[in-house]
Amino acid sequence: MLSVKGLSSGYGRARVLFDVSFDVEPGRLVCVMGRNGVGKTTLLNTVMGVLPATAGTVTFEGKDVTRLRPHERVRLGLGYVPQGHETFPQLSVMGNLLVTLEASPHKDHAAIEEALEVFPRLKPLLKKRAGFLSGGQQQQLAMARALVTRPKLLILDEPTEGIQPSIILEIEEAIEGLHTSGLAVLLVEQYLDLALRLADRFIILDAGHVVHSGTAEELRGEEVHRLLAV
Ligand SMILES: Nc1ncnc2c1ncn2[C@@H]1O[C@H](COP(=O)(O)OP(=O)(O)O)[C@@H](O)[C@H]1O
Ligand SMILES: [Mg+2]
Secondary structure, X not given: OEXXXXXXXXXXXXXXXXXXXXXXXOOOEEEEEOOOOOOHHHHHHHHHOOOOOOEEEEEEOXXXXXXXXXXXXXXXXXXXXXXXXXXXXXXXXXXXXXXXXXXXXXXXXXXXXHHHXXXXXXXXXXXXXXXXXXXXXHHHHHHHHHHHOOOOEEEEEOOOOOOOHHHXXXXXXXXXXXXXXXXXXXXXXXXXXXXXXXXXEEEEEEOOEEEEEEEHHHHXXXXXXXXXXX
Protein backbone atom coordinates (compact mmCIF):
# COMPACT_ATOMS: atom_id res chain seq x y z
CA MET A 1 0.00 0.00 0.00
CA LEU A 2 2.73 2.43 1.07
CA SER A 3 6.17 1.76 -0.32
CA VAL A 4 9.15 3.85 0.76
CA LYS A 5 12.35 3.25 -1.18
CA GLY A 6 15.78 4.75 -0.56
CA LEU A 7 14.29 7.81 1.12
CA SER A 8 16.66 10.54 2.29
CA SER A 9 15.95 14.03 3.63
CA GLY A 10 17.14 16.64 6.10
CA TYR A 11 17.18 20.30 6.98
CA GLY A 12 19.31 22.56 4.81
CA ARG A 13 22.74 20.99 4.65
CA ALA A 14 22.08 18.72 7.65
CA ARG A 15 21.14 15.25 6.40
CA VAL A 16 18.94 13.39 8.84
CA LEU A 17 17.45 10.40 6.96
CA PHE A 18 19.61 8.04 4.94
CA ASP A 19 18.31 5.55 2.40
CA VAL A 20 15.22 4.47 4.34
CA SER A 21 13.11 1.69 2.80
CA PHE A 22 10.04 -0.12 4.11
CA ASP A 23 6.50 -1.08 3.11
CA VAL A 24 3.13 -0.91 4.82
CA GLU A 25 0.86 -3.66 3.50
CA PRO A 26 -2.93 -3.08 3.43
CA GLY A 27 -4.51 -3.43 6.88
CA ARG A 28 -1.14 -3.71 8.64
CA LEU A 29 0.08 -1.70 11.60
CA VAL A 30 3.75 -0.81 11.25
CA CYS A 31 5.53 0.84 14.18
CA VAL A 32 8.60 3.06 13.80
CA MET A 33 10.79 3.05 16.89
CA GLY A 34 14.06 4.56 18.00
CA ARG A 35 15.51 6.95 20.53
CA ASN A 36 14.85 10.69 20.57
CA GLY A 37 16.41 12.53 17.66
CA VAL A 38 17.00 9.52 15.37
CA GLY A 39 14.70 10.91 12.66
CA LYS A 40 11.24 9.40 13.27
CA THR A 41 9.34 12.66 12.85
CA THR A 42 11.56 13.61 9.92
CA LEU A 43 10.61 10.30 8.27
CA LEU A 44 6.86 10.88 8.71
CA ASN A 45 7.17 14.48 7.49
CA THR A 46 9.00 13.26 4.39
CA VAL A 47 6.40 10.54 3.75
CA MET A 48 3.70 13.25 3.94
CA GLY A 49 5.61 15.79 1.85
CA VAL A 50 5.89 18.34 4.64
CA LEU A 51 9.61 17.97 4.07
CA PRO A 52 10.98 17.32 0.55
CA ALA A 53 12.82 14.08 -0.16
CA THR A 54 16.42 14.64 -1.31
CA ALA A 55 16.54 11.09 -2.72
CA GLY A 56 14.26 8.08 -3.01
CA THR A 57 10.56 7.59 -3.63
CA VAL A 58 7.26 7.35 -1.76
CA THR A 59 4.65 5.27 -3.57
CA PHE A 60 1.05 5.02 -2.35
CA GLU A 61 -1.32 2.48 -3.91
CA GLY A 62 0.97 2.19 -6.90
CA LYS A 63 1.19 5.96 -7.50
CA ASP A 64 4.47 7.84 -7.10
CA VAL A 65 3.59 10.65 -4.67
CA THR A 66 7.16 11.81 -3.97
CA ARG A 67 6.62 15.22 -5.55
CA LEU A 68 3.03 15.81 -4.38
CA ARG A 69 2.13 18.43 -1.79
CA PRO A 70 0.87 17.28 1.63
CA HIS A 71 -2.80 18.14 0.90
CA GLU A 72 -2.63 16.19 -2.36
CA ARG A 73 -1.40 13.16 -0.39
CA VAL A 74 -4.30 13.63 2.06
CA ARG A 75 -6.71 13.54 -0.87
CA LEU A 76 -5.23 10.23 -2.00
CA GLY A 77 -5.92 8.71 1.42
CA LEU A 78 -2.97 9.49 3.68
CA GLY A 79 -4.13 10.78 7.09
CA TYR A 80 -1.49 12.44 9.29
CA VAL A 81 -1.55 13.34 12.97
CA PRO A 82 1.71 15.22 13.63
CA GLN A 83 3.59 15.06 16.92
CA GLY A 84 2.14 17.40 19.56
CA HIS A 85 -1.57 17.10 18.68
CA GLU A 86 -2.08 20.24 16.62
CA THR A 87 -5.62 21.62 16.63
CA PHE A 88 -7.14 25.03 15.91
CA PRO A 89 -7.24 26.25 19.55
CA GLN A 90 -9.65 29.13 18.94
CA LEU A 91 -12.25 26.92 17.22
CA SER A 92 -14.69 24.62 19.01
CA VAL A 93 -14.26 20.86 18.82
CA MET A 94 -17.04 20.70 16.22
CA GLY A 95 -15.47 23.67 14.39
CA ASN A 96 -12.21 21.76 14.15
CA LEU A 97 -14.01 18.75 12.68
CA LEU A 98 -16.05 20.88 10.24
CA VAL A 99 -12.98 22.73 8.91
CA THR A 100 -11.36 19.38 8.21
CA LEU A 101 -14.51 18.05 6.56
CA GLU A 102 -14.60 21.12 4.27
CA ALA A 103 -11.06 20.35 3.15
CA SER A 104 -11.73 16.61 2.72
CA PRO A 105 -12.30 15.04 -0.69
CA HIS A 106 -15.74 13.58 0.16
CA LYS A 107 -17.47 16.26 2.35
CA ASP A 108 -19.78 13.58 3.79
CA HIS A 109 -21.07 14.79 7.17
CA ALA A 110 -21.45 11.20 8.37
CA ALA A 111 -17.65 11.05 8.62
CA ILE A 112 -17.86 13.34 11.67
CA GLU A 113 -20.26 10.98 13.46
CA GLU A 114 -18.01 8.04 12.56
CA ALA A 115 -14.96 9.81 14.01
CA LEU A 116 -16.91 10.62 17.19
CA GLU A 117 -17.85 6.93 17.56
CA VAL A 118 -14.10 6.20 17.74
CA PHE A 119 -13.60 8.97 20.34
CA PRO A 120 -16.88 9.16 22.32
CA ARG A 121 -15.15 11.27 24.99
CA LEU A 122 -15.33 14.19 22.53
CA LYS A 123 -19.12 14.05 22.17
CA PRO A 124 -20.01 16.14 25.27
CA LEU A 125 -17.23 18.62 24.35
CA LEU A 126 -18.34 19.59 20.84
CA LYS A 127 -19.02 23.24 21.73
CA LYS A 128 -15.89 23.66 23.83
CA ARG A 129 -12.91 25.54 22.41
CA ALA A 130 -10.13 23.14 21.47
CA GLY A 131 -7.59 25.31 23.30
CA PHE A 132 -9.37 24.56 26.60
CA LEU A 133 -9.20 20.75 26.22
CA SER A 134 -6.71 18.64 28.15
CA GLY A 135 -3.70 17.29 26.28
CA GLY A 136 -5.31 13.86 26.00
CA GLN A 137 -8.57 15.31 24.67
CA GLN A 138 -6.63 17.42 22.15
CA GLN A 139 -4.81 14.31 20.94
CA GLN A 140 -8.15 12.54 20.48
CA LEU A 141 -9.45 15.57 18.56
CA ALA A 142 -6.35 15.61 16.35
CA MET A 143 -6.90 11.93 15.57
CA ALA A 144 -10.63 12.45 15.00
CA ARG A 145 -9.79 15.23 12.51
CA ALA A 146 -7.55 12.88 10.57
CA LEU A 147 -10.34 10.26 10.53
CA VAL A 148 -12.85 12.78 9.13
CA THR A 149 -10.90 12.71 5.85
CA ARG A 150 -11.51 8.91 5.75
CA PRO A 151 -7.87 7.95 5.29
CA LYS A 152 -6.77 4.60 3.88
CA LEU A 153 -3.53 4.85 5.84
CA LEU A 154 -3.37 6.65 9.19
CA ILE A 155 0.03 8.06 10.18
CA LEU A 156 0.46 8.85 13.89
CA ASP A 157 3.49 10.52 15.50
CA GLU A 158 3.77 9.64 19.21
CA PRO A 159 0.04 9.84 19.99
CA THR A 160 0.61 8.95 23.65
CA GLU A 161 3.47 11.39 24.35
CA GLY A 162 2.82 13.44 27.49
CA ILE A 163 -0.73 12.12 27.89
CA GLN A 164 -2.25 11.03 31.20
CA PRO A 165 -2.36 7.20 31.61
CA SER A 166 -6.17 6.86 31.60
CA ILE A 167 -6.37 8.48 28.16
CA ILE A 168 -3.35 6.56 26.84
CA LEU A 169 -5.45 3.42 27.25
CA GLU A 170 -8.35 4.98 25.31
CA ILE A 171 -6.00 6.04 22.53
CA GLU A 172 -4.49 2.55 22.38
CA GLU A 173 -7.98 1.03 22.18
CA ALA A 174 -8.95 3.46 19.42
CA ILE A 175 -5.86 2.55 17.38
CA GLU A 176 -6.48 -1.14 17.97
CA GLY A 177 -10.13 -0.78 16.93
CA LEU A 178 -9.21 1.06 13.72
CA HIS A 179 -6.56 -1.53 12.91
CA THR A 180 -8.99 -4.39 13.59
CA SER A 181 -11.55 -2.78 11.28
CA GLY A 182 -8.94 -2.94 8.49
CA LEU A 183 -7.28 0.49 8.49
CA ALA A 184 -3.54 0.47 7.74
CA VAL A 185 -1.52 2.41 10.34
CA LEU A 186 2.02 3.80 10.43
CA LEU A 187 2.77 4.59 14.07
CA VAL A 188 5.70 6.23 15.82
CA GLU A 189 5.56 5.05 19.42
CA GLN A 190 8.13 5.19 22.23
CA TYR A 191 6.37 2.82 24.67
CA LEU A 192 7.70 -0.62 23.79
CA ASP A 193 4.89 -2.47 25.62
CA LEU A 194 2.19 -0.58 23.76
CA ALA A 195 4.00 -1.01 20.46
CA LEU A 196 4.38 -4.77 21.06
CA ARG A 197 0.65 -5.07 21.73
CA LEU A 198 -0.39 -3.16 18.62
CA ALA A 199 2.10 -3.65 15.82
CA ASP A 200 2.41 -6.32 13.13
CA ARG A 201 5.84 -5.15 12.08
CA PHE A 202 8.58 -2.83 13.33
CA ILE A 203 11.18 -0.55 11.86
CA ILE A 204 13.91 0.65 14.17
CA LEU A 205 15.82 3.78 13.25
CA ASP A 206 19.22 4.81 14.53
CA ALA A 207 20.89 8.02 13.35
CA GLY A 208 18.57 8.19 10.35
CA HIS A 209 19.19 4.62 9.17
CA VAL A 210 16.90 1.59 9.39
CA VAL A 211 18.95 -0.72 11.63
CA HIS A 212 16.35 -3.39 12.23
CA SER A 213 12.97 -4.40 10.89
CA GLY A 214 10.81 -7.38 11.57
CA THR A 215 7.94 -8.87 13.52
CA ALA A 216 7.07 -8.49 17.21
CA GLU A 217 8.75 -11.83 18.00
CA GLU A 218 11.98 -10.64 16.44
CA LEU A 219 11.77 -7.39 18.41
CA ARG A 220 12.03 -9.22 21.71
CA GLY A 221 15.72 -9.92 21.09
CA GLU A 222 18.44 -8.24 23.14
CA GLU A 223 19.94 -6.35 20.23
CA VAL A 224 16.70 -4.44 19.86
CA HIS A 225 16.61 -3.44 23.51
CA ARG A 226 20.10 -2.02 23.12
CA LEU A 227 19.00 0.03 20.11
CA LEU A 228 16.03 1.39 21.99
CA ALA A 229 17.99 1.80 25.24
CA VAL A 230 15.13 0.32 27.26
N1 LIG B 1 13.26 21.87 11.88
C1 LIG B 1 14.47 21.34 12.05
N2 LIG B 1 15.59 22.00 11.64
C2 LIG B 1 16.81 21.46 11.82
N3 LIG B 1 17.04 20.27 12.39
C3 LIG B 1 15.98 19.56 12.80
C4 LIG B 1 14.63 20.06 12.67
N4 LIG B 1 13.78 19.13 13.17
C5 LIG B 1 14.55 18.12 13.61
N5 LIG B 1 15.86 18.37 13.39
C6 LIG B 1 16.98 17.46 13.72
O1 LIG B 1 16.81 16.26 12.99
C7 LIG B 1 17.13 15.13 13.82
C8 LIG B 1 15.95 14.18 13.86
O2 LIG B 1 14.85 14.83 14.52
P1 LIG B 1 13.42 14.16 14.58
O3 LIG B 1 13.05 13.64 13.26
O4 LIG B 1 12.51 15.15 15.21
O5 LIG B 1 13.70 12.94 15.58
P2 LIG B 1 12.69 12.03 16.42
O6 LIG B 1 11.30 12.29 15.95
O7 LIG B 1 13.16 10.62 16.17
O8 LIG B 1 12.88 12.41 17.87
C9 LIG B 1 17.56 15.68 15.16
O9 LIG B 1 18.96 15.74 15.18
C10 LIG B 1 16.96 17.05 15.19
O10 LIG B 1 17.74 17.91 15.97
MG1 LIG C 1 9.59 12.97 16.88
